[in-house]
Amino acid sequence: MLVIFVCPFFSPAATQMIEAALNLTHVRLAVVAQQPLAELAPAVGSRLVAHWQVADVTNADQLAGAVSAIAAAHGAVARCFAAYEQCQLPLAQVRERLGIPGLPAAASHNFRDKARMKDVLRAAGVPVAxxxxxxxxxxxxxxxxxxxxxxxxxxxxxxxxxxxxxxxxxxxxxxxxxxxxxxxxxxxxxxxFLRGTEHSLETVSINGHAVWHSLTRYAPTPLEVLETPWIQWTVLLPREVDDPAYADIRAVGDRALRALGMTTGVSHCEWFRRPDGSVAVSEIAARPPGANMTTMISRANDMDFVGAWVRLMVDGTFTPPERRYAVGTAYLRGQGQGTVAAVEGLDQVQREWGHLICDYRLPHLGQSPTGSYEGEGFMIVRHPDTGVVQAALARIISTIRVVLR
Missing domain, CATH: 3.30.1490.20 (ATP-grasp fold, A domain)
Incomplete structure (x- = not known):
């Protein structure tokens, strides 16, 4: 079957998704991107059926022209999808225009326009700001x-x-x-302004029915991190995602997805636990989560979640995995002004918690700060006990200091 993947740039995440699609033996993969094929690793690019460069992947007319040209040269397009938030609506419009299955444009509009989203959710009885x-x-x-x-x-x-x-x-x-x-x-x-602790809820849906979920907790909220330059952000994925304490958000999340028109795919819902214990939805995206959360889900379940998402989008199938670990990410954020001049505390963290670290990207000397809550690097830790992971995250962010000068 001919499948088209759309991305603006060949980032590490996008390249991983392209490779996952190429690993499906029944798929012939084409890519539409803003970058030339030469920017993609030759070992990956040489396996594509086609590459089509556009100036803007958020422009529906440019996308339609690219998809139509690929179809004319290589046959009917069976699937056309993306993970990039900003092209979800124009891509849905192109699918409808060309008769390709996928999330309808009206549903994509519900997810993409946050004011419209909240109107739809409030009408469905979903608590929102x-x-x-x-x-x-x-x-x-x-x-x-x-x-x-x-x-x-x-x-x-x-x-x-x-x-x-x-x-x-x-x-x-x-x-x-x-x-x-x-x-x-x-x-x-x-x-x-919603007060309380901020979390996420990831859901796999097939034909409008939720079949699996995952959860994370942010500490502190991303907005607080952006407002406070010295804070290093953490995200915790607890092992106990089926705990009755989360029953309310699972029910609210399911109601929200049905109201917005979710069909088949992965959704990422950000929500708050208010001081009185109630929940409120912040916003929902009809795509996999960012900020290393797909890697965290993979590590928590000993699986390739990116590959599972690609199979879901191509074949409409998903095998629920077994949750084996709690996982957490500590984001390493520069302190001061300038570029990265030193990374302090690495040796101590390695001695104390190195046996738990499963993934990392360390800031490199001379690196310019990203200006985002994800900072200049990260460490991912995992352990069967959620409390151990929490302790490791607290120790990492209190020990490691990324110095900018």
Whole structure:
């Protein structure tokens, strides 16, 4: 069968997904990307049926032209999919235009437009933050009068915590409004600030039915990390994902996916456990999670989750794995200004916790900071006991210091 994978760049994650598709013996794989084929490792690129370069993978017309050209040269396209958040909606529109199976455009729109998403979820009885699509300054001022400070502002079609800001005062609100200059054609999204602990819920769905799930906890929230330069972020994937303590979010997540129109695929839901114990959904993406979470799921279950996702998207099948470990990631974030000048504490961490480290990428000297909550490197640890993993994460982030000068 002819399958097309779409990605903007041949990042390590995208290359891993391409290799996973190439490993399916019944698949002939073509790739649409913004980079030329020469940027892909020759051992991988030589196995492709076709490569088509476009200027912008988020442009539906360019995608349709590429997919049509590949189909004309190599036969009917059976599947066309991507992991990149920003091209989910245009790719769904192309699939509908060309008669290729996949998540419908209306459902993709529900997942991609965060204001629309919250409207759909609230109508379905899913607890979400109060929100307002801001077309002019008066909209934001009315919203603050309704919910009070702080609020969060972001693009309606954002991803992760990028371009997300917490606004605490009238002065900060006016500065944001001046900087964003929201309009009918370019609105911003204002949301009630959710308090509590932040988590994620990953779900595998087949034909609209949830068949498997995983969970993580963020410490602290990504927004707090971006606001506080010295904090090093951690993500914990507990072994006890079927614990009754998570029954409420599993039920809420299932209701949310049905309301949004999920068909077959992996979804990534970010949610909060409020101080009173209740849950609230922040946002949901119809794609695998980022920030090393696919690797964490793989390590927790002794499986290749990327390969399983590709098989799911191509064949619509998934074999639920056995959860064997708790897994955690400590993200190593530079302190100071400049480039990476030193990484302190590595020897001590290696002595104490080296036997638990299963994956890592260390910051290298001269490296420029990423400016994201993921920092300049990471360490992933695993152990059958969730408490041991928690202790290792706490020790790693308190011991390792990435010095910038």
């Amino acid at each position: 109060r929100h307002q699509l801001v077309h002019e300054a008066a909209d934001a001022r009315r919203f603050v009068h309704e919910v009070g400070f702080p609020i969060v502002v972001k693009p309606p079609a954002g991803a992760g915590a990028k371009a997300t800001e917490r606004v605490r005062t009238v002065a900060e609100l006016e500065q944001v409004l001046q900087r964003y200059a929201p309009s009918a054609h370019d609105p911003m999204l204002a949301e009630e």
